[in-house]
Amino acid sequence: MSESRKVLIIGSGPAGLTAAIYTARANLEPLVFEGIQPGGQLTITTDVENYPGFPEGVMGPDMMELFRTQAQKFGAQTQFRHVTKVDFSKRPFKVWSDQELTLADSVIISTGATAKLLGLDNETELMGHGVSACATCDGFFFKDKQVLVVGGGDAALEEANFLTRFASKVTVIHRRDTFRASKIMQERINKNPKIDVRWNSAVTKIHGNAQNGGLTAVTLTDTQNGSESDYPLDGLFLAIGHYPNTDLFKDQLPLDAKGYLVTEGKSSRTTIPGIFACGDVQDSVYRQAVTAAGSGCMAAIDAEHFLEEQA
Ligand code: NDP
Numbered sequence: 001m002s003e004s005r006k007v008l009i010i011g012s013g014p015a016g017l018t019a020a021i022y023t024a025r026a027n028l029e030p031l032v033f034e035g036i037q038p039g040g041q042l043t044i045t046t047d048v049e050n051y052p053g054f055p056e057g058v059m060g061p062d063m064m065e066l067f068r069t070q071a072q073k074f075g076a077q078t079q080f081r082h083v084t085k086v087d088f089s090k091r092p093f094k095v096w097s098d099q100e101l102t103l104a105d106s107v108i109i110s111t112g113a114t115a116k117l118l119g120l121d122n123e124t125e126l127m128g129h130g131v132s133a134c135a136t137c138d139g140f141f142f143k144d145k146q147v148l149v150v151g152g153g154d155a156a157l158e159e160a161n162f163l164t165r166f167a168s169k170v171t172v173i174h175r176r177d178t179f180r181a182s183k184i185m186q187e188r189i190n191k192n193p194k195i196d197v198r199w200n201s202a203v204t205k206i207h208g209n210a211q212n213g214g215l216t217a218v219t220l221t222d223t224q225n226g227s228e229s230d231y232p233l234d235g236l237f238l239a240i241g242h243y244p245n246t247d248l249f250k251d252q253l254p255l256d257a258k259g260y261l262v263t264e265g266k267s268s269r270t271t272i273p274g275i276f277a278c279g280d281v282q283d284s285v286y287r288q289a290v291t292a293a294g295s296g297c298m299a300a301i302d303a304e305h306f307l308e309e310q311a
Contacts, residue, residue, distance in 0.1 A: 106303045204219050
């Protein structure tokens with residue numbers, strides 16, 4: 001016998017758990033499948049200082065534990081399950097995690113996005129210890145420090161500019177000799193005396209120990225002649241793009257040109273009535289915990305209205 005739910009939430013970052021808090025308080029007894037990274041991207045950051053209500057800051061994993069506790073307090077059920085297949089062709093919707101099938105009258109998708117990484121040894125271990133994929137989140141910790149930003153797109157140049165508010169020097173490392181970023185962003189970094197650019201250069205090793213002072217240096221390799229040099233630094237910011245976690249849904253729901261789920265106007269509604277999306281999986285622009293939480297609230301209210309209309 002398959003389990004049947006009014007609301008099934010896929011993903012457990014700020015968007016999914018906020019949707020869980022709201023739908024639980026509406027007595028909809030939501031079930032949350034937490035996925036392979038319970039708590040989402042915040043579990044790979046350290047201090048979160050820009051989430052309103054935490055003037056002293058809060059550790060990312062602690063904050064997600066608070067979100068989960070709050071959702072459970074109102075009756076949300078959370079399970080460490082990873083969704084492998086969905087069928088949204090008719091109601092009740094079908095969601096499989098491994099071989100187990102769950103039926104749902106409404107589904108809230110909050111599977112988030114994942115920052116692209118370089119794939120180097122040490123990179124994940126040093127996240128939050130000198131390595132970051134989010135300047136808005138972590139830039140503040142690099143006052144008067146020297147940092148590198150990897151990437152040549154708009155995000156890299158925007159992050160480089162932003163980091164000059166704190167860092168004493170920002171070096172952009174790009175693997176080619178031209179940026180793909182817009183001209184205006186290029187002009188902005190050219191005018192910024194704190195920023196320099198190293199062309200044709202790639203980070204090929206990351207040095208440091210998370211338990212012992214964190215990041216210390218990187219090895220840079222010239223992409224044209226292969227020569228290597230070590231580069232001491234305090235912070236390494238990766239801005240080589242994100243990918244939305246939409247593989248499960250690509251045959252069922254429309255995605256935009258960048259692969260994000262499309263939602264309708266100022267709502268969390270997808271093109272299928274009863275399927276809602278919130279958080280980074282449908283937002284390539286803001287990508288903040290607080291905006292994800294806000295959109296999770298919207299999805300819960302949209303789901304509640306939908307279920308009321310069906311009753
Ligand atoms: P992009 O895909 O535009 O750029 C990614 C950059 O990272 C490219 O320069 C790419 O190099 C480089 N890169 C990718 N993989 C690697 C790797 N393994 N090693 C080294 N470098 C790598 O992503 P963004 O996140 O910058 O932007 C995403 C979208 O969001 C874009 O459409 C952008 O315009 C938009 N955006 C707009 C902003 C604004 O207008 N203010 C701000 C931020 C983003 P290469 O060029 O060689 O491929």
